[in-house]
Amino acid sequence: MQAGHRREEVRAALIDAAERAITARGLGGLKAREIAQEVGCALGTIYTLFADLDELILEVNRRTLILFDAWIAGVPAPPDEADPVAELVRLARAYLAFARANPLRWRALFQHRLGEERTPPDWYVAEQGRLFHQIERPLRRLRPDLPDAERQLLARSLFSATHGLVSLGLDEKLTALDPVALDAQVETVVGAVARGLLTEQPQPGDGPA
Amino acid sequence: MQAGHRREEVRAALIDAAERAITARGLGGLKAREIAQEVGCALGTIYTLFADLDELILEVNRRTLILFDAWIAGVPAPPDEADPVAELVRLARAYLAFARANPLRWRALFQHRLGEERTPPDWYVAEQGRLFHQIERPLRRLRPDLPDAERQLLARSLFSATHGLVSLGLDEKLTALDPVALDAQVETVVGAVARGLLTEQPQPGDGPA
Numbered sequence: 001m002q003a004g005h006r007r008e009e010v011r012a013a014l015i016d017a018a019e020r021a022i023t024a025r026g027l028g029g030l031k032a033r034e035i036a037q038e039v040g041c042a043l044g045t046i047y048t049l050f051a052d053l054d055e056l057i058l059e060v061n062r063r064t065l066i067l068f069d070a071w072i073a074g075v076p077a078p079p080d081e082a083d084p085v086a087e088l089v090r091l092a093r094a095y096l097a098f099a100r101a102n103p104l105r106w107r108a109l110f111q112h113r114l115g116e117e118r119t120p121p122d123w124y125v126a127e128q129g130r131l132f133h134q135i136e137r138p139l140r141r142l143r144p145d146l147p148d149a150e151r152q153l154l155a156r157s158l159f160s161a162t163h164g165l166v167s168l169g170l171d172e173k174l175t176a177l178d179p180v181a182l183d184a185q186v187e188t189v190v191g192a193v194a195r196g197l198l199t200e201q202p203q204p205g206d207g208p209a
Numbered sequence: 210m211q212a213g214h215r216r217e218e219v220r221a222a223l224i225d226a227a228e229r230a231i232t233a234r235g236l237g238g239l240k241a242r243e244i245a246q247e248v249g250c251a252l253g254t255i256y257t258l259f260a261d262l263d264e265l266i267l268e269v270n271r272r273t274l275i276l277f278d279a280w281i282a283g284v285p286a287p288p289d290e291a292d293p294v295a296e297l298v299r300l301a302r303a304y305l306a307f308a309r310a311n312p313l314r315w316r317a318l319f320q321h322r323l324g325e326e327r328t329p330p331d332w333y334v335a336e337q338g339r340l341f342h343q344i345e346r347p348l349r350r351l352r353p354d355l356p357d358a359e360r361q362l363l364a365r366s367l368f369s370a371t372h373g374l375v376s377l378g379l380d381e382k383l384t385a386l387d388p389v390a391l392d393a394q395v396e397t398v399v400g401a402v403a404r405g406l407l408t409e410q411p412q413p414g415d416g417p418a
Contacts, residue, residue: 195404
């Protein structure tokens with residue numbers, strides 16, 4: 001038990017150190033040797049406590065996803081909470097604000113790629129799923145007619161579109177915008193998607209002939 | 210004149226070689242030494258004919274932008290050419306198809322970053338502008354009421370949102386979709402943005418009170 005306890009402590013300390021490194025210097029600033037040194041363990045210890053460096057990075061990314069989840073909860077709800085268009089815009093703007101506030105650890109979510117044949121572990125996929133679920137909820141109110149599978153796809157697509165707006169808007173010289181303009185664009189485009197989806201909703205009486 | 214002519218030939222040969230390298234192996238596969246060897250010039254020649262490797266990469270990226278421009282022209286127009294919603298969807302699907310067909314040189318457009326203080330040269334910005342212009346045209350028909358500056362911003366945002374759909378849809382394990390589903394999602398989301406923008410259009414009679 002003692003050994004197991006100690007193991008868990010070192011494991012957590014390594015994740016803490018990796019989290020600090022990624023937050024301060026980005027994914028490229030994560031060096032296994034430095035992390036081990038900071039925690040005061042041998043370099044090899046990392047590879048006994050984690051399958052590989054990828055697993056350590058995914059643990060940090062999980063924390064980033066949890067942080068974003070908490071961030072969303074802290075953003076005030078729209079005046080009309082029941083309005084799914086306003087809620088979708090709120091989520092998109094929360095994403096933009098989070099990316100702005102946590103640029104390096106946010107980027108690490110996307111820069112990190114597992115090798116060709118590997119898929120992320122179930123616990124990581126589940127954590128991602130919780131975020132997509134935040135988008136599915138207002139989508140269900142917006143378009144109760146959509147089958148679950150279609151709504152799930154659409155939630156991912158809305159996320160991807162928002163990610164494109166945020167990612168190019170913040171980072172690329174291609175489309176870099178001043179902060180106020182970028183906020184307004186996210187609101188305009190995500191609001192338009194939501195209203196556009198509403199126009200597709202079958203009207204009462206549309207049913208099969 | 211003779212020397213100038215030869216200079217231009219070597220310069221073009223270097224761009225050709227860099228283009229082949231990026232197309233085959235991506236931006237990371239571009240090695241100045243190999244390019245020089247292929248063309249049969251000294252390594253130093255690259256740096257007399259181009260300000261730096263960045264300029265060589267931008268020349269390849271310019272060709273990629275021109276290739277995409279030609280690609281768009283080759284995609285059949287929607288049945289109702291005058292319908293701006295269908296035209297915006299056509300452009301977005303053309304972008305997806307182009308990214309699929311040219312994955313490495315397409316990625317190079319976004320992977321390549323100039324140093325912090327540098328901005329892309331005017332000729333490159335102009336080439337990007339021509340592409341945004343393709344989006345502005347149907348936007349003008351969709352929303353003739355929008356001021357030019359707002360339409361230009363919106364064209365860039367539509368591009369960014371589409372880029373997010375394409376980029377995460379093709380590449381990330383996060384949201385990777387089968388090709389048919391991804392095509393459908395691009396159509397759904399971009400179509401919804403366009404229809405949503407229409408719902409915002411001031412109606413005749415709305416004018417100032």
